[in-house]
Each structure stands twice: as structure tokens, then as C-alpha cells.
Amino acid sequence: MSNSLYRKEVLDVRKDGWLGSVQAVQPIPIRIITIVTTIMVVIAIIYFFVGGYTRRVHATGTMMPPEGLITVGAINNGVVTKRTAIEGSHVKKGDVLFVISLESHSASGPTQLRAIQDLKRQRDFLNDQLAIRYKTAPIERQSLINQIANLSKQHQQIAAQLEQDNRVLPLVQQVLERTEKAKSQYLTTDAQYQNELYTYAQLLNSHAQFLQSQTNIEGKIAELTAKLQQFNDTLAHDTNDIKRQISEAEQRITEKEGQQNNVIVAPEDGTLTAIRGYVGQQVSVGTPLLTLLPTGHKLDAELYVSSASIGFIKEGNPVLLRYAAYPYQKFGLYHGTVTEITRAPVSSSADGQQQQQGAGGAIPADEKNKAPTDNSVYRIRVKPEFPYVNVYGQKKMLEAGMAVEADIAIDYRRLYQWMFDPLFSIKNSMQNVLGRPKQ
Secondary structure: OOOOOOOHHHHHHHHOHHHOOOOOOOOOOHHHHHHHHHHHHHHHHHHHHHOEEEEEEEEEEEEEOOOOOEEEEOOOOEEEEEEOOOOOOEEOOOOEEEEEEOOOEEOOEEHHHHHHHHHHHHHHHHHHHHHHHHHHHHHHHHHHHHHHHHHHHHHHHHHHHHHHHHHHHHHHHHHHHHHHHHHHOOOOOHHHHHHHHHHHHHHHHHHHHHHHHHHHHHHHHHHHHHHHHOHHHHHHHHHHHHHHHHHHHHHHHHHHHHHHEEEEEOOOOEEEEOOOOOOOOEEOOOOEEEEEEEOOOOOEEEEEEEOOOHHHOOOOOEEEEEEOOOOHHHHOOEEEEEEEEOOOOEEHHHHHHHHHHOOOOOOOHHHHOOOOOOOEEEEEEEEEOOOEEEEOOEEEEOOOOOEEEEEEEEEEEEHHHHHHHHHHHHHHHHHHHHOOOOO
């Protein structure tokens, strides 16, 4: 029998008192948990049937004008002797980009250069001849005037002499007739008669000479007067003939210089890129020298997608554009619309060739690495909603050659449709395997 004053049960209870008192915690009412869970399930079910998801195709490319790039190439065989083109510089139509020498050499030196020098000497001689012709023209004209004046004076003197002869000859003839009559009557000697006859004959001879001189002078005056009247026409004919020869010489010089050097100019306003020509380079016909990005045209996004993604892309599909020069994290995404889709694949080799020829704007080298690695790709053209990007409140115009990435919306479905799509696919596959037609 124990000597303790208290029972053993009492002592055991007090022994665990240091642990503290027991408190009963009331849990969250099961009703609240049920309501909240039900609401979440209903929302999930509604979203499952109402909500949707858009499948997108990722594509990369560049901003290009609708006309594409312009590749400037050599049009003759030769050697590049001068280059003014600078990478990234803006040029205007007609600016000189390259000079290509077409010069051929012989044992005596450059053949074209010698021919040009000979033609230039011929041109200079003709120019001197033309200047002399203009310089002597007034002198020749004055000489004609002076000759006509002198001949006119001689004509007047001869006319006066003839008039005097016309007065004297009848008198001398009368004297001769009287002398002849007197001779017949033996009133004068034969010597006197012969003397009068000789005098009359001399007067007739002199008169005839004066008449001949008058006729000759009148002919000369008429000839010189005609020359004077036609002097301006003759001068114009002579000078025009010399000018024609000079023009022919200039044309031949231009042709020879064109055969000596070929000047490559910018066909349009734009920005130079992908310069491949350098001084001393031997080029042949069609060798690409640089690529020109035209300006002043609206730009489109030229994208490339694989053949696995082209089937669902249609004209009018919305597109989200991201420009590499303006990160979308800061400057956002921009909308666009598919406007053109190639119906034939473009192989990678064709892309490279197209880029060299500048037709349709091919994939640049840096973007070609990002393009799909399939054997063939399809080109898609997307028209941006706006031709600029908002950069810190300013509108920055898009530039040709700017890299761009895009997400093309191709298929929108409800969530439940996406969930059951694998089942439909399995069903269709089974029907194809079993040979049953689709319902």
C-alpha cells in the first residue's frame, strides 16, 4: 500500500503540465471551400469552351521595296580603275559609282589612247579652221565690195569712152568718105586717103576693145554681186561643214572614250550596300559590283517560311512584326497584313542567285542563316500597318534592308478544339488505315 497522499492518476496529470494547455483550432468551414472550388471549376469550364488560342508561324526576313533590290554590275570586260561608292552612303540617280578601264594595249602602247589623241588633234585643227573662217569672213566680204566698186568705176570710164567714140566715129567716117571722093576726083593723094583709113580703123578697133572690156567688166560685176549676195549662205555652208566635221570628231572621241572607260552610275536614288567591286579588280560582263536599296518607295516585309508552314498561310492573315533595330521590349510590336504569297518554292541556291541579280529582294546573307534549313522556302510579302516606328515620341521611318521577325496568325480555335484535336487526328488516321471514307 502506498504512503502517498494523492492518487497516482493525479500525479500523472500534473507531470505533463509543462507542455501548456490544450487549445482546439476551428478549421475553415467546408462550405466556403466548396463554393470557392465550384466557382473556379465553373470559370475553368467556361474558359475552356469560350477561350481560344491562335497558332502562329514564326518567320524572318527584311524590309524591301516592292520593286526589290537593284544590283549594279559591269556591262563590259575591264579593270576597275576608280571607286567612289562607299558602304551605307546615300546616292542620287546619276552619281558616279565606278570607273572601269576597257583599254587594250599593243606594242606601241594603249591603242584607244592613241586614237583619241589623234581625233583630238583633228578636232583642234577643225576648230582653228572654223575660227579662221569666221575671222576672214568680214575681210572677204569687204574685198568683194571693193572689187565691185572698182569695176563699177572702170565700167563708168569705159562707158564714157564709148560715148565719146560714138560721137567721134561718125565724124571720122565722114572725113574718110570725103577723102575717098576727093581721091576719085584726083583732088587728094592716095597717102592721105590711106592715112584717114588707118585712123578710122584704129578708132573702130579701139571702140571694139572698149565694148569687149565693158562686157567683161559687166560680167565680173554680176559675178561678184552674186557672190556678195550669196556670201552669208556660202559662209554658213562652209562653217556648217566644218562644224559637222567637228561634231563627227567629237562623236568618235566620245565613242573611243566609251571604249576606253566605262562609267557606272547609280540608276536610282538609294543607299549603297554589299559593295563587292574594288580598284584593280578584273571584271567581266554581268559581274555584280554593289547592291542599291532604292528610297522613296513604301517598304514591305519580305519574309521566308518553310514548306511545312505555308499550307495555312493566306492573304489577309494578320501579322505581328518585330524590327531588329527597335527591340520590341521597348518599342512594342507592330501589325501587318499578308498581301502576297509565292505559290512555288524558292530554293536556297535560287535565293543566292536572286540576291545577286537584285530581282524581288532576296534574303541577305545574315538573314539567310536564320531562314529555315529546308531545301526550299516560300516568300511572303507583308504590308505594315504603319511605315514608321514610334521611338521615344518620334516617328522613325522604316529603312530598306532592315531585319524583321514576324509571327503570322494562321489558325484560331477554341481550347476544347485544340484538346480534342489529337483524338480527331487518331480517328482520321484509323479511318485511312481501315479504308473507310470520312463522314
